[in-house]
Amino acid sequence: MKIMHIADLHIGRTINQHPLLADQSYMLDQLIKEVDHQQIELVIIAGDIYDRTLPSKEAVQLFESFIHQLNIERKLPVLAVSGNHDGASRLGYGKEWFRTHQFYLSTAIEDCFKPVTLKEIDFYLLPYIEPAEAKIYFNDDTIQTHKESYEKIVEEINAQKNSGRKSVIVSHLFIQGGQESDSERPLSMGAVEFVPQSVFKGFDYVALGHLHHPFAIQSDTIFYSGSLLKYSFSEASQPKGYRLVTIDEGVKSIFMPLKPLRDLQVIEGDYAAMIDNHQSIESEHYYQFILHNMRHIKDPMTRLKAVYPNLLELRYAEDSKADKEIKVEVDERSDIEIIEQFAMNMTDEPLTHNQQQIIARLLKEVQHETY
Amino acid sequence: MKIMHIADLHIGRTINQHPLLADQSYMLDQLIKEVDHQQIELVIIAGDIYDRTLPSKEAVQLFESFIHQLNIERKLPVLAVSGNHDGASRLGYGKEWFRTHQFYLSTAIEDCFKPVTLKEIDFYLLPYIEPAEAKIYFNDDTIQTHKESYEKIVEEINAQKNSGRKSVIVSHLFIQGGQESDSERPLSMGAVEFVPQSVFKGFDYVALGHLHHPFAIQSDTIFYSGSLLKYSFSEASQPKGYRLVTIDEGVKSIFMPLKPLRDLQVIEGDYAAMIDNHQSIESEHYYQFILHNMRHIKDPMTRLKAVYPNLLELRYAEDSKADKEIKVEVDERSDIEIIEQFAMNMTDEPLTHNQQQIIARLLKEVQHETY
Numbered sequence: 001m002k003i004m005h006i007a008d009l010h011i012g013r014t015i016n017q018h019p020l021l022a023d024q025s026y027m028l029d030q031l032i033k034e035v036d037h038q039q040i041e042l043v044i045i046a047g048d049i050y051d052r053t054l055p056s057k058e059a060v061q062l063f064e065s066f067i068h069q070l071n072i073e074r075k076l077p078v079l080a081v082s083g084n085h086d087g088a089s090r091l092g093y094g095k096e097w098f099r100t101h102q103f104y105l106s107t108a109i110e111d112c113f114k115p116v117t118l119k120e121i122d123f124y125l126l127p128y129i130e131p132a133e134a135k136i137y138f139n140d141d142t143i144q145t146h147k148e149s150y151e152k153i154v155e156e157i158n159a160q161k162n163s164g165r166k167s168v169i170v171s172h173l174f175i176q177g178g179q180e181s182d183s184e185r186p187l188s189m190g191a192v193e194f195v196p197q198s199v200f201k202g203f204d205y206v207a208l209g210h211l212h213h214p215f216a217i218q219s220d221t222i223f224y225s226g227s228l229l230k231y232s233f234s235e236a237s238q239p240k241g242y243r244l245v246t247i248d249e250g251v252k253s254i255f256m257p258l259k260p261l262r263d264l265q266v267i268e269g270d271y272a273a274m275i276d277n278h279q280s281i282e283s284e285h286y287y288q289f290i291l292h293n294m295r296h297i298k299d300p301m302t303r304l305k306a307v308y309p310n311l312l313e314l315r316y317a318e319d320s321k322a323d324k325e326i327k328v329e330v331d332e333r334s335d336i337e338i339i340e341q342f343a344m345n346m347t348d349e350p351l352t353h354n355q356q357q358i359i360a361r362l363l364k365e366v367q368h369e370t371y
Numbered sequence: 372m373k374i375m376h377i378a379d380l381h382i383g384r385t386i387n388q389h390p391l392l393a394d395q396s397y398m399l400d401q402l403i404k405e406v407d408h409q410q411i412e413l414v415i416i417a418g419d420i421y422d423r424t425l426p427s428k429e430a431v432q433l434f435e436s437f438i439h440q441l442n443i444e445r446k447l448p449v450l451a452v453s454g455n456h457d458g459a460s461r462l463g464y465g466k467e468w469f470r471t472h473q474f475y476l477s478t479a480i481e482d483c484f485k486p487v488t489l490k491e492i493d494f495y496l497l498p499y500i501e502p503a504e505a506k507i508y509f510n511d512d513t514i515q516t517h518k519e520s521y522e523k524i525v526e527e528i529n530a531q532k533n534s535g536r537k538s539v540i541v542s543h544l545f546i547q548g549g550q551e552s553d554s555e556r557p558l559s560m561g562a563v564e565f566v567p568q569s570v571f572k573g574f575d576y577v578a579l580g581h582l583h584h585p586f587a588i589q590s591d592t593i594f595y596s597g598s599l600l601k602y603s604f605s606e607a608s609q610p611k612g613y614r615l616v617t618i619d620e621g622v623k624s625i626f627m628p629l630k631p632l633r634d635l636q637v638i639e640g641d642y643a644a645m646i647d648n649h650q651s652i653e654s655e656h657y658y659q660f661i662l663h664n665m666r667h668i669k670d671p672m673t674r675l676k677a678v679y680p681n682l683l684e685l686r687y688a689e690d691s692k693a694d695k696e697i698k699v700e701v702d703e704r705s706d707i708e709i710i711e712q713f714a715m716n717m718t719d720e721p722l723t724h725n726q727q728q729i730i731a732r733l734l735k736e737v738q739h740e741t742y
Contacts, residue, residue: 054425057458057460057461060460060461060464061460064464064465068467071468072467072468087428089428089431089432090428090431093431093435093464093465094435094464094465094468094469096439096443097442097443097465097468097469097472097474098465098468100471100472101468101471103468
């Protein structure tokens with residue numbers, strides 16, 4: 001069986017107020033093309049379909065159109081779970097009607113115990129679950145963490161599992177040892193979020209969502225597909241696409257990168273060079289620029305946007321350097337040395353003798369007041 | 372064929388910030404009971420399912436549960452159109468999946484031309500249409516009014532109608548001659564809203580929504596079901612329920628009233644009597660009180676609410692009287708007479724001689740300044 005495993009579509013997401021709907025629509029079209037090209041037989045969506053609990057009308061339309069193409073037009077089964085960004089109850093609207101079309105949507109604990117069996121493989125659809133939900137569902141006050149929640153749920157699944165068939169779990173969670181990016185919202189404040197890999201022992205494939213890196217975890221059976229697009233600049237170097245999973249005698253999961261409409265890149269450089277030599281980089285991509293020698297420029301963002309219309313973030317290269325140096329060495333220096341270094345970082349010039357004297361006097365006054 | 376015709380559910384509606392969801396849930400349960408009791412074969416919902424374009428999670432859940440009971444549990448066909456309160460595109464989410472369950476949901480012009488045929492009857496599902504939408508759809512700039520929009524649409528329907536079968540139109544509009552209530556929002560600002568009855572000539576039954584009175588129009592073939600509940604105090608004397616429509620050789624439409632969880636009533640009375648003799652009326656109902664002799668009471672709303680927890684609106688009986696008298700007679704009186712009458716209305720006492728003199732002096736000063 002050939003399966004497309006995707007997750008973290010985050011339809012409706014913006015970066016610095018810039019809407020990404022056109023980029024998402026383009027990428028979903030690429031997925032549809034791959035479905036046809038690879039003769040995919042089943043599509044798995046492992047949560048965070050939308051970016052917000054209450055998605056916009058346009059976001060809902062885009063998702064409906066994607067699912068329509070897969071499930072109504074191509075009659076492909078689709079298995080989906082809700083993620084921590086999704087509003088489970090809103091997303092679940094209509095799920096009873098969708099089922100008969102083999103669009104299986106799981107948005108609550110009670111949806112996960114009865115598997116969907118396709119081609120002699122049992123698929124368990126386990127949505128993102130808050131520990132508080134599990135606590136109520138099992139009427140068990142000892143459940144406090146994600147680990148405890150999923151342990152309990154999977155224990156229940158295991159108790160009724162058909163050992164004669166291969167089994168797959170689809171879920172949305174933070175597996176222990178997984179590599180994070182900046183754009184994954186913490187699952188819950190305070191609670192331990194990690195779920196140990198051992199919880200999923202005995203499953204032939206674990207199709208996960210939540211972490212945005214397609215190689216966020218090293219395992220033979222547990223895989224993240226990664227997100228649909230780069231959703232933060234910390235993801236600039238991550239590949240994005242889908243996992244092509246083949247389950248027959250054995251199980252294989254290969255990450256298949258796709259080319260987005262516009263890439264998202266972090267570029268460090270010199271202000272003047274970026275303005276002058278813009279032919280060397282694609283002007284339409286999304287950028288975070290970290291530029292040197294830009295302090296003297298008035299409103300550099302506007303000037304740069306004239307050349308790079310999708311520039312989303314602009315930083316002064318010096319700032320980050322200064323921050324780092326001061327952070328590292330502050331413990332080892334005297335007060336006057338710290339101030340001298342700070343002034344140097346800010347102005348690129350050492351303090352004059354006169355300035356040094358003024359600061360020394362002020363420091364004395366301040367210390368006098370304190371003691 | 373036995374049909375239940377309902378409309379204007381307005382799920383999620385509030386009156387003066389008071390949520391009515393529990394009342395709506397109760398009333399929908401009564402409808403389900405009637406469906407079983409009357410052995411209903413088809414349910415028609417003629418628009419304004421929700422009260423707002425973006426209904427709350429709870430409103431969506433309540434509607435889904437209602438439809439689930441009808442369409443999934445009882446396998447009854449359901450025909451529904453969007454109304455002017457509904458967000459057509461959000462409401463339409465999933466409609467392609469619903470169709471195969473015989474839950475037919477029409478939310479756009481293009482949905483209305485192909486009838487749903489059940490038991491040899493053609494049902495045309497015509498959602499609420501803005502003239503601007505019809506103008507674009509037909510690429511016809513002469514379409515400016517609701518009348519012109521629906522004329523054009525029904526003309527198109529008539530052109531392809533099967534004359535051998537009975538035909539029903541389900542729609543949400545303001546039929547000419549219909550009786551309004553306070554809680555129907557105007558369909559569009561400026562445009563003529565009325566659609567003449569003659570537009571629907573040749574249809575055996577026209578199941579309408581929009582006007583909240585179940586007897587809003589006198590016709591042999593055109594009927595409003597009225598709203599699910601009394602949604603404004605102007606509807607206090609209207610019956611609420613559903614229409615039981617029987618289509619066989621002939622067509623019959625009987626209004627069937629249902630008892631709500633709490634009634635909504637307007638009561639005029641005396642403050643002291645309402646506080647003292649509260650056993651004479653149901654304390655749990657929704658009320659608008661118009662009370663006499665209440666001017667001297669501090670915070671009467673709080674006192675009354677202790678007795679009538681669902682009191683939603685409180686008016687001073689005197690106010691409305693005073694307003695009217697001043698409006699009528701102001702042209703025929705001198706300035707001092709108008710002020711004397713106003714003071715009398717407000718305080719129930721005539722002005723003293725001293726007060727009269729002060730007002731006369733002030734009037735003189737004001738007039739002196741003006742001329």
